[in-house]
Amino acid sequence: MKPIKISIIGAGSSTFAIGMVRDICLTPSLEGSTIHFMDINQERLDNVHALCTKYAEERGVKLDLKKTLDRRECLEGADFVINTALTAGYGRMREGWEIAMKHGYKLGGSYHILYDEAFWINYYQLKFFESLTEDILDICPDAWHLMLANPVITGVTHVMRKYPQAKVVGLCHGYVDTYNVAKALGLEKKDITYQVTGVNHHLWLTDFYYKGEDAFPLLDKWIEEKSEAFWAAGGENWPFTPKRIDLYKKHGVFAIGDTASWSSASWPWWYHTDEAEERRWSENPMGVWNRFFDNLSDSMGQLQRAIEDPSVKVTELFPPVLTDELMIPLIESIACDIPRVFVVNTLNSGNYVPGIPTDFQVEVSALCSKRGIQPISNKGLPKPIVAHILRDRVAPIELELEAFNKGSRDMLLELVLTDKWSGSAAQANAFLDEILALPYHRDMAEHYR
DSSP: OOOOEEEEESTTOHHHHHHHHHHHHTOGGGTTOEEEEEOSOHHHHHHHHHHHHHHHHHHTOOOEEEEESOHHHHHTTOSEEEEOOOSSHHHHHHHHHHHHHHTTOOSSSOTTSSSTTOHHHHHHHHHHHHHHHHHHHHHOTTSEEEEOSSOHHHHHHHHHHHOTTSEEEEOOSGGGHHHHHHHHTTOOGGGEEEEEEEETTEEEEEEEEETTEEOHHHHHHHHHHTHHHHHHTOSOOTTSOHHHHHHHHHHSSEEETTTTSGGGTTSOGGGOSSHHHHHHTTOOHHHHHHHHHHHHHHHHHHHHHHHHOTTSOHHHHSOSOOOSOSHHHHHHHHHHTOOEEEEEEEEOTTOSSTTSOTTSEEEEEEEEETTEEEEOOOOOOOHHHHHHHIIIIIHHHHHHHHHHHHTOHHHHHHHHHTSTTOOOHHHHHHHHHHHHTSGGGHHHHHHOO
């Protein structure tokens, strides 16, 4: 097979990059490929390139690893473009959160405010997605654009509507949580099959089989016999949090990945009305977010030592075991025509998830090969879950995209007003004014008139 080129835009995350290069090193059919890293931060870019070069050398795998600050240069000749960029950064997100909390907003279903898909982050991401897609169509129009950068749900919806000729697919590792469920029940990963469906960060396990038999009764038995003792023991209760089990009892499908988690706006809000209610459900989303930010710094320090100290082997920090990430297996399936089924994010154009608009993003299984990405229809979700998705995900995102496309502050205000914690138009207006008044949001303030 002719060697391929993979361009990584926003390559400054060392942990992500080394995981991807590790998977490439463990995929013999992709040896000899060109991996072109691009980031706007020279120091991060140099570190990623050095770390990945060291890993490939330790593994004895031939890869052509390049780096550049120039996005268009990176895209030249690309077969696959992996987009991981967060253009506004966590600092701006957290400052916005502080302003939001001052105005009475809180975690608990706040998808567009107290979340990493806050509207003041999404604005820059959507502009970036447009610019990147236009560059891809100009420079490497046959390349697949693998969108990993959030907001995947809004980005896939917007980009695939606006640029129907582009080859775009969104990827998220939320489906991997199914294996956590299996492990918690004592089931071998190799013996399970499953179906997950929904929209990004609102994903549900609808079918679950162990050695060909329905595995949900095993979960029911665990709940009946072991759940109370498990929760009473304290400590880490993932993936069987009390909130998730409660939702499963009500709806008969199991929340997977970020769904109903601190990492997906701590939906739904009624488990987070106050501290007492959060304690009742063993929820502490802000505490987990703070640990997440702390861990970012800790992991960077460890990787920096691996770059600077010749005695530290990167392959010991990252043993040669395939990750559960989809990018490289998906690329291999398309490039080498090895048909496989993966969980992807795409438009619901074939009514793959009944009840979700056909021009809106869905997360579904798809057959992937040289023929492209072919989504597979499924039986869908319980009507109450669809109703929640329409209210809490589809409706606000449609308002956000309308505001973005028209540059409408009034529509942006309506988006803020959809938040559970908006008590009045005056509160929402004051919050929005303060966000737009931040010096680094001048461009956004000019856009939303």
